[in-house]
Amino acid sequence: MTPAAAGPADTIETAAATPDLEQPYRELGLADDEYARIREILGRRPTNAELAMYSVMWSEHCSYKSSKIHLAQFGEKTTEEMREHLLVGIGENAGVVDIGDGWAVTFKVESHNHPSYVEPYQGAATGVGGIVRDIISMGARPVAVMDQLRFGAIDHPDTARVVHGVVSGVGGYGNSLGLPNIGGETEFDSSYQRNPLVNALCVGVLRHDDIHLANASGAGNKVVLFGARTGGDGIGGASILASETFDADKPSKRPSVQVGDPFMEKVLIECCLELFAAGVVEGIQDLGAAGISCATSELASNGDGGMHVDLENVLLRDPSLTAGEILMSESQERMMAVVTPDKLDAFLAITTKWDVESAVIGEVTGTGRLTIDHHGHRIVDVDPRTVAHDGPVYDRPHARPAWQDALNADAAEALPRAGTAAELRAQVLAVAGSPNLASKSWVTDQYDRYVQGNTALAQPDDAGVVRVDEESGLGVAIATDANGRFSKLDPYTGAQLALAEAYRNVATVGARPLAVTDCLNIGSPEDPDAMWQLVQTITGLADACAELGVPVTGGNVSLYNSTLAGDVGVGHIDASINPTPVIGVLGVLDDVARVTPSGWREDGLELVLLGTTREELSGSAWSGVVHGHLGGRPPMADLTAERALAQVLVQASSGGFVTAAHDVSVGGLAQTLVDSVLRFGLGATVALEEPATRDGVDATSALFSESGARALVAVRADHRDRLLLLAAEHGVPAAGVGVTGGDSLTLTLPGANEVSIPVSELRDVSGRTLPQAFG
């Protein structure tokens, strides 16, 4: 018989009196020593409700127990200078960055990977909902979202199910909230088979004075739970709890994927903003993973006293929920606020206006304890810090995988190359039409990019740009990038390259890079291979942030992305996903009207290639698309060159002498040209012999090398010399490579090869891939 079935009230007195009762802690995901530690903290066995709280809060997802000691590098490597623009750093719901004129921006990216495989629509939808509530919790109005999606191979029989569900889930939820979707990523790779990655980023805007934090202070202040009612959904989402271990009489397992209600969330956004504006909120926390357990313990441990909750006051969707289930439920669209007694009426008047249900479920106390009663029985009495912050911390074994050296030795630079112009032409088209580089309109046209009326750039440009201040035009740009192939070859460099690309993308549209958010999607921390990838990723990213002078302000770690380990076994090269550190960089533009698009609309602009091309083909799209190959060493991360290039791009934009710019990344310069030509459907004539000779590379490398710190810029003829001068001042190699115009992309390559492709053919090849796969 399980303990809960013995009676509904497993009180602290019962727990003290029955020390030897067996508890299902292993089923709840707690290790033997973790359970022993809980008993030591409490000086008795935990009650069922306490066990539920500790188990979810000490899960990997909530406690970061495997990554914590490594994530500390972000703090250690952030200098005072990098903190200059940081109003709120790591540790709160999201970081807050000063963008000037009294404005601040908060942004964060999070994962919702596993739920999105089990139930793609709701998994993706609630992923959007969760990150949006994090942003509201800071006191900000959400102003844009972006999604970073990675699926299995495009032609795998299960991929379409996941793609359709995830894309309509992101759209169905995000569109209903009135948040423009301004960009993101969609990629396909067999390493994500049965383990798709669904990351969601939200950015919000607030005035400096409006910052709200998650803490419960001031004894006597009321704790209000408002929004949707608490139901049985999402129980076990944060740990591996199955509810029958709590009550053997329940007919079935409750669903562990949450169900979203975007209408409720939209109303909750407006309601919260009105509550903030009325000044009736002392502290606020959204309810995400671990539900009330997380919100009460975090609010209480961040405050100056304790908290008491009467759990029967929680409004329920399902009256049969046990206390443990109420504490763990991950029902969506809920918020918890701390309100002074004199402002409670005003608070409730606003929630009533928006038809948002609310209940006073407790109050802040001076005891330093978190106590929870259920129908008069004391079922929780803990020090909230031990639940929220003092969870276990592991230094898990990590070691360079046994297969890594062989993988690195298998360089793509040794692969056969095209010998004729016809072969090169075919390869340009093959890369352009490959699933990861083809037009993503099939996805992004299902998202509203216009709502709120402030979108200056969205996909397919290098970064999404939204206006913040209508008077001045002040705005922000955000780009996110990750290259799992590079990270597989070298996770340290891969993380740096992801940061470098996002940083470069933000600069390409003309914005000054300011801050970083990250979502590190990695395999199981219990696999030393994946753990090594995690440590390398964090170290590489922290080092690169320090070098580029941009701080990480918050983010998320998603571990256990090792579904395929079940087939191939731990230690196999394919046991985990390609390490996928999604890096978001936020930049600021003084006037978004000056934003630089990624393509040209006029004939006769001069094209200038900035940066150096090296023979760097390993991990490239060319190696994957043309040869089905992944091996070798990724391109070098030259962060000094990235910084110099960014300065050129930002100054050229603010000086008003750049008409279009597009970075060179996946697919090399060939893909950059294809993207820019397709942006507005206008061709170009390009000659690459001169820079190729300068850099000592052949036609294949000139077209397909993925060397970083490069961008293609289009300028008016009379601005060309200013750009070349600016590049020279910053030590950035620059070469005139052609002119815009015509209805073809025509390339003259080293070896006197000439390749010409009509714009219409490029459009067909790029446009048909996703519609053919998904209809």
Next chain:
Amino acid sequence: MTARVGIVTFPGSLDDRDAARAVRLAGGEPVRLWHADGDLAGVDAVVLPGGFSYGDYLRAGAISRFAPMMSSIVDAANGGLPVLGICNGFQILCESHLLAGAMIKNDHLHFVCKDQTLRVENADTAWTHRFDAGQEIVVPLKNQDGQFIADERTLDELEAEGRVVFRYVGGNPNGSRRDIAGITNARGNVVGLMPHPEHAIEPGFGPGVDGLTFFASAISATLATA
């Protein structure tokens, strides 16, 4: 004097602040109206904005039509008040029977967001008289339930009476009958359309500024009659 244009916020309205910006940029004074009030605050015209009022969980617009504010608007519209329904607002006007027909899910079943070319078929309504008949304009289209349907007799009637105000050009994006993007009532004061003119009002933030003319039309009309 300035024309005062009311913008109604329902629970789940999304483009209400955008519509208010459009009114302001067109030279009018936006007046925010709340669905639960019945007082039109003496406005000269009303915009029902886009969004997903009540989540579109029943039929789009089916719950909002019962809002106290809608009773006032139906009365005022029958008295000649210019009313523009955009997207969800159009759906509410159909559910309120101020306009004919109904909207169902797009024929391809996806949400669609794109820059849409429209032909102005009727340049005599309160919201279109500053366009030229036959003029082509571009405004964003973004919806899930945008397929306009009506029985053949109603469609013939709309055509015969010149009450088709906008038609999709360059491909029908949602399966709407006879490519209809927007219609008006017999009097020409109530106009509904699926695309979003409030997202085409500023250079750099949408596909041009064709949308501004909608609001300028209504503002100049109310000033002319004032």
